[in-house]
Amino acid sequence: MPADVWKPKHAADVRHSLESEVYPTLGERPLDQISAADVLELLTSIQDRGATEAAHRIRSRLSSIFQTAMVSEIIKADPAASLSKALKPIVKRKHPALLDLRSVRDCLLKVESEPGFPAVKLASRLLALTGARPGMIRFVEHHEFEDLDGPSPIWRVPAEKMKLEREESEQAAFEFVLPLSRQAVETIRAVRQMTGNRKYVFASASKSHLPISENALSSAYRRSGFAGRHVPHEWRSSFSTIMNERAMDLDRPGDRAIIDLMLAHQPEGVEAHYNRAAYMPRRRQLAQEWSDMLLEGVPHPETLLIGPRR
CATH class of the missing domain: 1.10.150.130 (Tyrosine recombinase, N-terminal domain)
Structure with missing residues (x-):
């Protein structure tokens, strides 16, 4: 092409x-x-x-x-x-995912405790907090974050960065807006101390005009011992499973459709062209609930700028 x-x-x-x-x-x-x-x-x-x-x-x-x-x-x-x-054949397999809160928290802490580039660790944390696709995290630019100092911070993902067909991705109506939790905002502020003057939020350590490499997050998870157990993309499955189970336990069936919206899932049928900013107040509440559960007892993101103690 x-x-x-x-x-x-x-x-x-x-x-x-x-x-x-x-x-x-x-x-x-x-x-x-x-x-x-x-x-x-x-x-x-x-x-x-x-x-x-x-x-x-x-x-x-x-x-x-x-x-x-x-x-x-x-x-x-x-x-x-x-x-x-x-070359060796590509083995197609279902990506693994950790599906309980204790396991995913342990995973996040393990990845962050290993020696490594701070921007990759902060990218991993924002990935976990937002349920975004790894490519969205990797290519995010500073201007996509809005109202970080206000009451309603958001991440406005341009249409062309969404995983959509080309015809749709060129339409502004298909941009995606994610509400940001307090912890997500703290993570963004921390990484901006490193990359605030660069195009990409998670800029490469060796080539500052480029984002972190395609394999940076996956490699960090493999080095931390999660090969075959959890891959970066599967934070989406972790979020969906844990939050849907929570919705059932708390008798909140209406949350299930909103959780799908938070993951930018495209609904089937004639309602495919829907308002991706719908139910924003409830989406913001659920994003904060998830962040509070996931990061309970987890150090502030600024500690990742220092690196692990030797």
Whole structure:
């Protein structure tokens, strides 16, 4: 697909993956001097660190570059075209999730206690507090947060950053507004002490004009011992399961639909085009309930700027 029809988020993601994975080894080489063996060596090095899906994704992106060069008659063949079978297959599996409050709190504390880049730990905390998708957290910009010093702080996610079809994502009506709890605001304020003058809230440590890498959060969870137990995306499942069970226990059946709204789920049927800001007062109450339960006894986010004690 031509880059000019990509969503900005996807274009930035492709650019970042090439800058971090490809350019350091192949970036200065003329295309007609890059062999299949060169590409395979690069892909194998990515795969060997446990990033099989990333290796396949890089192969596909390189193949698109080579095919474009073939059309322009710069090269005669695509050296990445047949390398997919040389890589390990991608194993599709259901992502794990922790589904009780004690386990998810322990997970959050463990990730935050390990040595690591503070912005990644703060990104993990905001992910847990909001139930947002990891890509939304990764690419969030400072201007998306509003009224942080007022009574009704929100995160206004632009339509193009939402996981929607292209036709919908270009319509302002499909932006998504998340109410922010007190703890979410504290987390944002903490990370702004590091990245307030940069484009992205969770900026990369090595390349300040870029967000944290695509695998930063997943790697932090693996290092903390949660491989096969909990992945960053599944904070959404944790939030949904725990809050829906709470709604049943407290005889609040009406909360179930509002919890779906909080996760930006698209309803089935003719009501697909709905007001994503609906029920904001109740959504704000539920966001605060979740934050109070999840972070009970958890240190203030500013402690993450210092790092763990040795």
